[in-house]
Structure formats: C-alpha cells, structure tokens
Amino acid sequence: CTRRIMELIVNNATEDEILKESINSGMRYMREDGVEKVKLGLTSIEELLRVMSEEGEEEALLCRNCLKSLKPDFVTCPYCGFSVVNKCTRCERTRESEWSYCPYCREEFSQANKMQALSPESFK
Numbered sequence: 001c002t003r004r005i006m007e008l009i010v011n012n013a014t015e016d017e018i019l020k021e022s023i024n025s026g027m028r029y030m031r032e033d034g035v036e037k038v039k040l041g042l043t044s045i046e047e048l049l050r051v052m053s054e055e056g057e058e059e060a061l062l063c064r065n066c067l068k069s070l071k072p073d074f075v076t077c078p079y080c081g082f083s084v085v086n087k088c089t090r091c092e093r094t095r096e097s098e099w100s101y102c103p104y105c106r107e108e109f110s111q112a113n114k115m116q117a118l119s120p121e122s123f124k
Helices: 003-010 015-024 030-039 045-054
Strands: none
Touching: 003 015, 030 045
16 A cells, blocks of 8 residues: 555545556556466466456456456457357357357357357356
8 A cells, every 4th residue: 555545545535546546556456467377377267267256256257368358248359359259149049168069050160259258157
C-alpha cells in the first residue's frame, strides 16, 4: 500500500479512485498474475482456474492460445482470433471441446472451429 493509496483511504475516496491509483502503482489482478506464473512454468493452468473459481471469478475463461481473459459470451478471442465457440454452428447445441463431430446433427468441426477456451469444465 503506497502513501498515496493510504491518503485516498483516509480521505474517503471512492473505490474506483483507489483502484485506479492501485493499478497506476503497479497492482495486478490475480488473473494477470496467475497467467504470468503459468507462462513462467511456476503453476499450471488447472491450478490457476481452480483458484480463480474459488475466489469468486464469475467465469474463469481463458484463451488456449494467448491465455488472455475472455468474457463468457465471446465466440472468438479478440486478441488472437482463436474460436471459443462451445456450440455447434449448425444445430446450436452445446458441445465438448474435444469433439470432431456434433452427435446431434453430424456437423464436422474443422480445426479452426474447435473450441479453444480453457475453463474449469475443460478439466473434469
């Protein structure tokens, strides 16, 4: 905690003001720190996702390719273009990431159309 952050707290600053100063002072979100540790080989993606879900991260979803955070409704990673679709494009039914074909309508999933996101469900 920096002197400036302590001053903001004492002066009843808003949460947004304290957060902005914290980020400007070098604070990183747990997700960002965890991704860095995965890249350095200090922890596994499974452990990061487990901790994020325990800590109340609403949707622990990361791109398999670039490990950037994704929102649950994204169909493509906006950073690297990998597909994160978890539904068949033909019948719109939920599918598993490792499937090559839809068991409901027989649609073949191309390599580019395979689900490329990591989520806690990916490891069950």
